Amino acid sequence: xxxxxxxxxxxxxxxxxxxxxxxxxxxxxxxxxxxxxxxxxxxxxxxxxxxxxxxxxxxxxxxxxxxxxxxxxxxxxxxxxxxxxxxxxxxxxxxxxxxxxxxxxxxxxxxxxxxxxxxxxxxxxxxxxxxxxxxxxxxxxxxxxxxxxxxxxxxxxxxxxxxxxxxxxxxxxxxxxxxxxxxxxxxxxxxxxxxxxxxxxxxxxxxxxxxxxxxxxxxxxxxxxxxxxxxxxxxxxxxxxxxxxxxxxxxxxxx
Numbered sequence: 001x002x003x004x005x006x007x008x009x010x011x012x013x014x015x016x017x018x019x020x021x022x023x024x025x026x027x028x029x030x031x032x033x034x035x036x037x038x039x040x041x042x043x044x045x046x047x048x049x050x051x052x053x054x055x056x057x058x059x060x061x062x063x064x065x066x067x068x069x070x071x072x073x074x075x076x077x078x079x080x081x082x083x084x085x086x087x088x089x090x091x092x093x094x095x096x097x098x099x100x101x102x103x104x105x106x107x108x109x110x111x112x113x114x115x116x117x118x119x120x121x122x123x124x125x126x127x128x129x130x131x132x133x134x135x136x137x138x139x140x141x142x143x144x145x146x147x148x149x150x151x152x153x154x155x156x157x158x159x160x161x162x163x164x165x166x167x168x169x170x171x172x173x174x175x176x177x178x179x180x181x182x183x184x185x186x187x188x189x190x191x192x193x194x195x196x197x198x199x200x201x202x203x204x205x206x207x208x209x210x211x212x213x214x215x216x217x218x219x220x221x222x223x224x225x226x227x228x229x230x231x232x233x234x235x236x237x238x239x240x241x242x243x244x245x246x247x248x249x250x251x252x253x254x255x
Contacts, residue, residue: 003246003247004244004245005022007020010239010241014232015237018223019220022219024218025217027213031212031248032210032213032248032250033173033175033189033246035171035189035192037202038203039201039202040235040241041236042088042199045144051083054138058132061133084141088196090198091159092159095162096119099128103116115131116131125159126157142155166196168228171190175221176188192205200239
């Protein structure tokens with residue numbers, strides 16, 4: 001028994017989590033299933049794993065230099081975070097602008113006017129200039145844009161397109177047998193390269209690997225696409241993800 005399933009969804013929801021209900025299928029023999037192809041929308045190169053900006057305010061220096069009240073000192077003391085929007089950014093300058101806007105919005109809301117972040121731009125780079133009272137803490141976002149600390153509170157970002165050729169996505173399916181990954185059981189179906197590019201992308205498996213189906217009867221299929229840390233891949237929800245699966249007997253061999 002051969003059968004194809006096309007599972008799609010994601011617009012306005014989460015394109016990394018797909019599910020579909022089907023008429024109950026009862027298997028009479030050992031069957032396997034594989035991913036034949038995937039069409040997917042834009043991947044977010046900036047997402048929840050790297051879009052946070054942690055920072056710390058030098059409250060003592062602020063109080064000393066500006067003669068601020070103790071109330072403001074208590075508001076700004078310690079560590080703070082803000083974020084930029086998760087999406088696909090084309091250039092390093094785009095990310096630098098987003099950092100500036102996010103930090104300035106955060107500062108204004110907390111009545112810290114006069115110490116806003118500025119950006120100095122040239123033909124080759126953008127320099128993010130922070131107030132001397134603000135320190136950026138270890139930050140994956142600054143690693144992504146390869147920001148270079150050129151002097152205290154000044155970060156230089158080279159102009160140009162962000163080069164994210166691809167990442168690997170792990171496909172998990174609810175009906176397949178468990179496999180061991182790093183010593184842990186997981187219902188993984190396959191691993192697939194995913195491209196960072198605008199619009200839709202498509203990948204077709206030339207020699208798909210069929211994984212045994214564990215159950216003997218099922219009426220729904222649930223699939224998720226995750227990174228190697230188990231987090232859902234961040235796709236733009238302006239696009240559907242469309243995955244084609246093929247089910248066939250495990251003993252079948254192509255001629």
